[in-house]
Amino acid sequence: MATEQSLNTFISKLPESFPIDKDATMNAFKSMAAFNERFAGIAIDTASRTNEITANTTQESLSRLRELTKVHDDASEYGQAFVNFVQGQMNLTRDTAEAYGKVxxxxxEQTAELLSQAGETAKETAEAEVKTAAKKTTSRAKSAAKAPEKAVEAAEETAEKAEEKAEGENA
Incomplete structure (x- = not known):
C-alpha cells in the first residue's frame, strides 16, 4: 500500500517526467510572435492600400458627378455629359478592379511566402526536437538498463555484509 511519503515523492518527481525545455518554449513563442507580426503587417498594408484605392475611386466618382450635374446651355450637352459620365465610370470601374486585383x-504572394517560411521553420524545429527527444530517450533507456545491474550489485553487497555479520556473531 502506498504511503503518504511515497505519494509525495511521486508527485514531486512528476514534473521531471515531462520536462519542458524553456529555451525551446521561448523560441516557439518568439517564432509565433514574429509570424503574427508579419501576418498582421500584410493585413494592415492590404487594408491601407485598398482604402486608398477606394478613396481615390470615390473622389473621382464625385468629380464626375459634379461634371454631370453642371448646367449646360444646350439640351444636347446633357446627353453628352451623361455619355461621358457613363464611359468614365466604366473606365474607373475597370481601373479599380485592376488595382484591387494587383493588391x-x-x-x-506575400502570404504564400510567409506560410512557406513558417512551414520550413516548423519542420526544422520539429526535426531538432525529435533528435533531442531521441537522445534523451536513448540516454534514459541506457540508464534504466543499468539500474537492474546496480540493484543486483547492491543486493550482493548487502548479502555479503549480512554473511559477514552472521559469521561475526557465530564466532
Whole structure:
C-alpha cells in the first residue's frame, strides 16, 4: 500500500517526467510572435492600400458627378455629359478592379511566402526536437538498463555484509 511519503515523492518527481525545455518554449513563442507580426503587417498594408484605392475611386466618382450635374446651355450637352459620365465610370470601374486585383495578387504572394517560411521553420524545429527527444530517450533507456545491474550489485553487497555479520556473531 502506498504511503503518504511515497505519494509525495511521486508527485514531486512528476514534473521531471515531462520536462519542458524553456529555451525551446521561448523560441516557439518568439517564432509565433514574429509570424503574427508579419501576418498582421500584410493585413494592415492590404487594408491601407485598398482604402486608398477606394478613396481615390470615390473622389473621382464625385468629380464626375459634379461634371454631370453642371448646367449646360444646350439640351444636347446633357446627353453628352451623361455619355461621358457613363464611359468614365466604366473606365474607373475597370481601373479599380485592376488595382484591387494587383493588391490581392501581392497579398497572395506575400502570404504564400510567409506560410512557406513558417512551414520550413516548423519542420526544422520539429526535426531538432525529435533528435533531442531521441537522445534523451536513448540516454534514459541506457540508464534504466543499468539500474537492474546496480540493484543486483547492491543486493550482493548487502548479502555479503549480512554473511559477514552472521559469521561475526557465530564466532
Amino acid at each position: 490581392l495578387g501581392d497579398v497572395r
